[in-house]
Amino acid sequence: MVPDSNSVSTSASLTEDVNISFENITHTVRHSLLPTGGKTILNGVNGQFNAGELSVIIGQSGAGKSTLLDILAGYTDATGGNIFVNGRLRNVKLFRRRSCYILQDDRVQDMLTIHESLHFAAELKLGNHISTEQKNERIKEIVESLGVKAAIRTRAANLSGGQRKRLAIGLELVNDPPVMFLDEPISGLDVSTAYRLILLLRGLARQGRTIIISMHQPSATLLNKVDRLYALVEGRCGYMGSVSLLVPFLAENGLTCPAYHNPVDFFIEISDPNDKNNVVVKQMLVQQSDNGRNISYLQNTVIVNDKDDELVCLSTLPSPKEDPTNKILLALKSTYPTTSLKQFAILTRRTLLTIWRDPSFVLMNVSIHIMMGLFVGSLFFKVGGDAKYMRDNFNFLYFSLMFLMFTAFSSATVRFPDQVPIARREHFNRWYNTGAYLGSTLASILPMQTISTLSFCLITYLLTGQPLESLRIAQYCFTLILVSYVAVCVGLFNGSLFTVKNAVIFGPFLIMPFTVFSGFFLKFDDAPAFFQWIFHISFLKHGLVGLVLSIMGMERPKLACTDTYCHYAKPRQFLKDYGMLHETFLVAFGALAIIGAVVISLTYFILKIRLKFKW
Numbered sequence: 001m002v003p004d005s006n007s008v009s010t011s012a013s014l015t016e017d018v019n020i021s022f023e024n025i026t027h028t029v030r031h032s033l034l035p036t037g038g039k040t041i042l043n044g045v046n047g048q049f050n051a052g053e054l055s056v057i058i059g060q061s062g063a064g065k066s067t068l069l070d071i072l073a074g075y076t077d078a079t080g081g082n083i084f085v086n087g088r089l090r091n092v093k094l095f096r097r098r099s100c101y102i103l104q105d106d107r108v109q110d111m112l113t114i115h116e117s118l119h120f121a122a123e124l125k126l127g128n129h130i131s132t133e134q135k136n137e138r139i140k141e142i143v144e145s146l147g148v149k150a151a152i153r154t155r156a157a158n159l160s161g162g163q164r165k166r167l168a169i170g171l172e173l174v175n176d177p178p179v180m181f182l183d184e185p186i187s188g189l190d191v192s193t194a195y196r197l198i199l200l201l202r203g204l205a206r207q208g209r210t211i212i213i214s215m216h217q218p219s220a221t222l223l224n225k226v227d228r229l230y231a232l233v234e235g236r237c238g239y240m241g242s243v244s245l246l247v248p249f250l251a252e253n254g255l256t257c258p259a260y261h262n263p264v265d266f267f268i269e270i271s272d273p274n275d276k277n278n279v280v281v282k283q284m285l286v287q288q289s290d291n292g293r294n295i296s297y298l299q300n301t302v303i304v305n306d307k308d309d310e311l312v313c314l315s316t317l318p319s320p321k322e323d324p325t326n327k328i329l330l331a332l333k334s335t336y337p338t339t340s341l342k343q344f345a346i347l348t349r350r351t352l353l354t355i356w357r358d359p360s361f362v363l364m365n366v367s368i369h370i371m372m373g374l375f376v377g378s379l380f381f382k383v384g385g386d387a388k389y390m391r392d393n394f395n396f397l398y399f400s401l402m403f404l405m406f407t408a409f410s411s412a413t414v415r416f417p418d419q420v421p422i423a424r425r426e427h428f429n430r431w432y433n434t435g436a437y438l439g440s441t442l443a444s445i446l447p448m449q450t451i452s453t454l455s456f457c458l459i460t461y462l463l464t465g466q467p468l469e470s471l472r473i474a475q476y477c478f479t480l481i482l483v484s485y486v487a488v489c490v491g492l493f494n495g496s497l498f499t500v501k502n503a504v505i506f507g508p509f510l511i512m513p514f515t516v517f518s519g520f521f522l523k524f525d526d527a528p529a530f531f532q533w534i535f536h537i538s539f540l541k542h543g544l545v546g547l548v549l550s551i552m553g554m555e556r557p558k559l560a561c562t563d564t565y566c567h568y569a570k571p572r573q574f575l576k577d578y579g580m581l582h583e584t585f586l587v588a589f590g591a592l593a594i595i596g597a598v599v600i601s602l603t604y605f606i607l608k609i610r611l612k613f614k615w
């Protein structure tokens, strides 16, 4: 398919104009794993979108707008058909370096201000290629173009819906992508905010970008600002052309749009999938537009700038011919603009800042650990030095293990799924790789986890009257810190698999086997042989061994007994009865480290898949 040569791009090109065309795009989804059956969402559609234009995909709900955008943006692979860039078959990998996709439910970092969000975006997307002054200049330009100068120090959580959408667009504008896809950018916005957003997008298009957005039913005012309409009718194209030619197109096919009626509203009405009387009309529309091949309604598209387009004041980049050393363009040439290490460092800083900005999370976490430490310490007060309370002391150790495991597991489980939609957009738009993201998430959770765990450990250790020997204290704290790290990894694993709601439901099932096979309820020797292997992979079992050894191991001498007879006056006897006589710290710590590493590796693979697909 030859790109439309009649369109005129009036502004200087960013690098090279990107004209996108596609032919016979078909997309079928299976209902089950069986090869038969399935649903055809897009049925051999064709079309083209040009640089310098604001193109809008319209259609009834379920017509296939988001699916088409996903495919054009390279987010989903079509089951059939071809996509061309400037007449050549598209190379998805290269294309994605020059495009960005803002999804319908895209979220921004609530705890960061507009300036901070843009600053981190510039750090990640422009990397070391350009100086701090240039980055600041770019941020200034974006803020002015978005019209959010007054709210630059406002946190995203306090922004209006329109400002948040603008911020999401601004974040992607940092590295000046020539192609932008936006799924339903004006949904949920009032008329005037939607109008201003469309003006912004049109202004960006006029600078030479190819802007393709989807909308349900644009109002007549918005339609005036749109250059090209692409109307989907139940997965097929019913019209592709300029807005002004929609009414003549319909009239030529015997469909008269009533006077003062929005032609798009009229088009949507006659293509209603629930109206069985319109079957012939819908077929005719698809036939007349030749499923998007008919370009005769584009013939008179002449793009002119109006004063509104000048609202956008982003300086366009010189073309490579003008400046072959242009730093931003060099950044676009690699898959990620910055190294993995730099991504990790920037993301860790960003996550630490968002955690710090969430006082409820920081305060609750630390104060709950301190309060629980005081409560548990009082409950098991001085049980550590008397052989009479050896069993109580064991219960205390197990309770501490379970408490720290659950708090670490729950906070990771609840917080992580919330971040996935943000990570998905940023990862898709090539801000960073999965490893850097997961690594930084872990690195930013662990410091606070360490402080909380340590405060609980020290309070309980002292209150329960355990031996005041530095090595024992160190091993006790280290074991619990290590267990809480593994619990964070398990929480991240759970959070990477599910939404918050499902992760909370699934959490107890995931933890249950580790609990049952921790050695507290059932001893290794008493368990059926075919279940015994689970003890080896239970991090709680290794945690319990580490704790018991730190308190009762290391040849601890006979304990004082305030009763007539204390069976466990010799700690060795306790270790023997609980099958821990031959256990060692090294094995317990090694096992905890290996289990943590395996769980985090599994999380990495799941997250990689989840960030890649709309899951």
Ligand SMILES: Nc1ncnc2c1ncn2[C@@H]1O[C@H](COP(=O)(O)OP(=O)(O)OP(=O)(O)O)[C@@H](O)[C@H]1O
Residues within 6 Å of the ligand: 029, 039, 041, 059, 060, 061, 062, 063, 064, 065, 066, 067, 068, 216
């Ligand atoms: N993975 C999938 N499995 C089954 N059906 C799907 C899948 N993805 C999309 N669909 C169906 O395909 C149709 C088109 O979906 P799509 O999201 O592209 O529509 P849309 O035009 O963007 O709708 P809306 O405007 O409501 O967002 C819908 O009927 C949807 O239910």
